[in-house]
Amino acid sequence: MITRDLDAFLALARDTAPDFGPGTARAAFLVAPDGFAHAVESASDNRYMAAAAAFEPGLAMQQHRALHAALSRQLPTVCFAGDAGTPDAVFPNNVFASARADARSGGAFAPRLVIGRMRHPVRRREAARQDIRGWFREVAGYAELDLSTQPHACELTGALVIDRARGLGYCGLSERCDAAGAALMHEAFGLRATLAFDLAPGEYHANVVLAVLAGRAVLACPEGFAVPAVAQAIARLYPHAALLSAAERDAFAGNAIALAPGTVSMSATAACALRPGTRRMLEAAGFATCQVDLSAIEAAGGSLRCCVAEVF
Template sequence: MITRDPGAFLALARGCAPDFGPATARAAFLVTPEGFARAEESARDNRYMAAAECYRGDAALAEHRALQQALAADVPVFAFAGDPAAPDAVFPNNVFATARPDARAYPQALPRLVVGRMRHTVRQPEAARADIRGFFREVVGTTEVDLSQQPHPCELTGSLVVDRARGLGYCGLSERCDEAGARLMHEAFGLRATLLFDLAPGEYHANVVLAVLAGRALLASPAGFADPAVAHAIAALYAPHAVLLTPTQQAAFAGNAIALSPRRVWMSGAAAASLDPAQRQALAAAGFELGQVPLAAIEAGGGSLRCCVAEVF
């Protein structure tokens, strides 16, 4: 199912057991922020990007090293070298994602590398990286689903938030992902059901306003949805472990979080500092420790911790 109807989606989703596949990744990879700078083309539809003079390349590299070291407490984390000619190519989850078909229906199926199509030409060369594609093809042994050459923008797990345990997708439509692109991603990930919704004006990616944590908890900012009722409907599926964020917390990237293990959720230092005691307790009640990494320099690029992390399933 792929639908804009929250009621129809939830009627199906409530019957989906958490048997689609592992809820969290077995590894993750990053791309280092070499030549980190403001890309004016990307800034056209990313209001979170700082002014050019606010970018600090050395600080971003130091934060990125600390991020890799911190996340390695939960899963193996490796990094590909960045390209100085690609000034904002530090967010590989928009370009590369991995997926496995329904584990119960296709237990022997090979994992897939999904390559997305970026909206802006300044980021489109990332999809052609032979080293990343070759690593997954020759070392990991994935099959490849290449969406990068078709005309519809589909910026993978930036636009599509996935509940890996149940095989459910939540796709925020914007200039970075249209309905046709959403359908292509739904098929590439082999999902059971995907809910389409419009992001609020000025929002570019669903993963800034929504996070599913190990299939059992949720962070959501209703203000980031064109229709806030959609956020509340999604939250009902994860109750009582749904944490609703304020617009201020969304702006601090509290929704741009990830669980790489069943016991911990990671977000930036600024995001963690924005949470109130009740929200921290709600995450603890869901079984999560809170991990945080200072990322002020990287956040100048308009994304935060989750945007930096491409998962390997």
Template sequence: MITRDPRRFAALAAGLAPDFGPATARAAFLVAPDGFALAGESASDNRYMAGAGAFDAPRALAQHRALHQALSATLPTACFAGHADTPDALFPNNVFATARPDAAVDAAAAPRLVVGRMRHPVRQREAARSDIRAWFTDMLGYEPVDLSGQPHPCELTGALVIDRARGIGIVGLSERCDETGARLMHEAFGLRATLLLELAAGEYHANVVLAILAGRAVLAAPAGFATPAALDALDALYPGRVIRLSAKEHAAFAGNAIALDAGTVWMSAGAGAALSDATRAALAAAGFAVRTVEMEAIEAAGGSLRCCVGEVF
């Protein structure tokens, strides 16, 4: 089911067992910020991006390396080189993502590499990378599902936030993902149900304002959605575990967080510093410790920690 009706979505999703697949990834991949610089096309619809003078390439590289080291201590984490002609490539989860078909239907089905269709030409170049494609298809045996050549933008797990345990997703509609693109992603990931929500004016990706953590809890910035009340539907799925972020937390990228195991939520140091006592207590009650990495140089490019992490399921 794919719908714009939050109540219909919640009614179906509430009855789904968490047997779609593992709630968290078994590995991760990154792309280094080589050639880190302002991408003018991306800046046209990303209000979080700083001006060209704020881009500190050496510091971004150092912080990205620290992120790689931190994640590698938790799970296998590969890092591909970046290129000067793709300055946004350090956010690979928008372009490349992985999926496993519904385990309750066919646990032996081959996993998929999904390649997204980016809105801007500067990012469309990333989808042509033969090294990342070959790593998944030739080395790991993933079946490719290539959406990059069709006309509808669908920026994968930037636009689509997935509960991998239940096989459900929430798409934030914007210039970076239209309704047809959302339907293509729903099919490519093989999801059981997907809810379409309009993002608020000025927002570009759902994963900046929404995170589903290991299928157990949610971080949500209500101001990031055109109809904030639509998030109330999540209360039935995650009772007592929908943590609504303040304007300060939202602005600091606290919604751009990720759980890579059952007990840890990762976010930038700036996001961690912005968390209220109530948010920290709610995360602790849900069983999550908060771990952070300095990311302020990278955040000049308009994304934060979760944007940097491609998940391997």
């Protein structure tokens, strides 16, 4: 089911067991910030992006190496080279994602690499990378589902926040993902149910205002939703939840990820902005916090979660 009807979605989601698949990834990959620079096209609808003068490529590379090291201590993490022709490639989760359907989910497809359709031409170049496609095909043995050549924007796990344990999707509609793109992603990931909702004006991706952590906790900023009650309703589905303030959102606290069952990873900026109640919720949910200084990378309008493409 994919729907904009909140009540219909909640009726299904409340009774959905966490038996769809693992709540956290088995590996991850990054793309190095080679050629890291201000992308004019991306800046046109990303209010979090800094001015060109604020970009520090050398510092971004240093911080990205520290991120790679930190994540490698949690799960196998590989890093592909960047490209000066793709200045936003440091955020590969918008372009590449993976799906795995097992017997518990009722799915019938082999592990697959999903390739998204980006709104801006500067980012569509990333989808053509043969090294990433080849690694999944030849090394990991994944099938390929290419959505990059169809006309509907669907920026994968930037627009679509997935509860992998329950097979539930939360898709924020904006210029970066339209309703048809949401439907394509729902099918591509083989989800049980997806709730589509409008993001608030000025928001570009759902994963800046919403994070589902290992299927048992949620961070949500109501101000990032066109209808704040949607964020509140999503939060009530989980045993542990925190509603983020606008200040926490602006510091990228919503752009967090659980790559291991007991750890939530976020940038140092995000971790410093957490209110005491948010910290207590994460502790009660059993999460230790891994924080990495990504201040230079955050100039490009994304943070830690945006840097991580999960491998399921």
